[in-house]
């Protein structure tokens with residue numbers, strides 16, 4: 001049957017991976033962003049601002065997707081503002097597509113903040129959620145832009161008669177430049193700076209994260225689950241966690257990451273050591289390193305998002321994720337987590353994004 005995908009947020013860490021997976025599976029795929037990049041071969045760019053209904057209508061003229069993959073968000077200072085902006089993006093998009101009546105399925109990527117709470121109250125207020133996190137856990141009694149985005153999808157699905165799936169990754173490990181949250185690239189840049197300066201590769205996070213069990217989501221796994229759900233009748237109208245499928249402790253992984261770069265690892269030393277402070281004065285150094293090593297991106301803050309890595313690794317609880325729901329329906333993909341990082345580091349080096 002004819003299928004055309006619209007990947008929304010196609011230059012992001014999740015969206016670009018989804019676009020690649022769709023094209024590898026023979027889909028026709030359009031990729032929407034305000035400034036679409038041209039680095040996914042075969043992806044048809046659509047330039048539009050989701051907050052500007054007029055630009056959206058004009059840009060989507062002639063695009064008739066059967067499947068929509070929403071992998072976008074904007075960060076605002078408070079959760080109330082996050083809700084206003086991120087719900088509007090979903091609402092505007094689905095309203096712009098509604099008159100065409102071509103959409104059969106909408107997949108929305110949110111994340112584990114569904115269970116942990118928004119950045120305003122991230123895993124700190126009230127009772128910490130039970131782990132492993134399960135899709136059946138009820139919403140938290142705090143406002144959350146993910147809930148608002150889900151509600152927009154549910155309302156439009158009812159109105160326009162399409163099916164939906166919700167996908168909740170943990171920290172996404174993948175390649176993106178200039179995006180908001182990228183732990184893998186942040187650690188790659190930090191380790192490269194350690195290598196250059198002889199500084200130790202210091203774990204920045206909490207005791208709970210150092211010692212506890214954890215998992216992450218390779219962007220390729222996220223992409224596989226989105227495409228699987230789009231193709232699987234039994235996956236209609238469900239929310240799914242998506243992680244690599246193995247468990248690890250940062251106390252195990254940290255030294256392996258350090259070894260890849262050939263830098264000395266220092267583990268948890270009794271207190272959180274925020275990376276944002278450690279890297280605050282490295283901007284000029286990175287420009288010099290870019291010059292010296294012929295790197296493609298001299299702006300440190302287009303590669304590293306230390307604020308987000310600090311939030312992730314500083315959490316006061318171990319966080320891991322149950323994968324039973326999609327596995328029971330036949331989603332069998334698996335990814336070793338150390339190789340998620342090593343593959344990303346090798347790609348960043350091959351693209352001259354790190355030395």
Ligand SMILES: NC(=O)c1ccc[n+]([C@@H]2O[C@H](COP(=O)([O-])OP(=O)(O)OC[C@H]3O[C@@H](n4cnc5c(N)ncnc54)[C@H](OP(=O)(O)O)[C@@H]3O)[C@@H](O)[C@H]2O)c1
Pocket residue numbers: 008009010011012013014015032033034035036048049050051071072073074089109110111112169170171172173176179180181182183
């Ligand atoms: N990154 C992670 O580690 C992680 C972990 C768990 C959950 N998540 C969740 O996954 C979802 C997707 O996040 P992501 O990290 O994949 O995103 P991302 O890498 O920050 O990319 C965002 C994408 O959306 C586009 N975009 C942003 N504002 C737009 C607008 N107004 N109009 C049109 N396009 C716009 C961006 O391109 P332009 O800037 O060119 O418009 C980009 O393509 C979010 O809900 C996030 O919370 C992410």
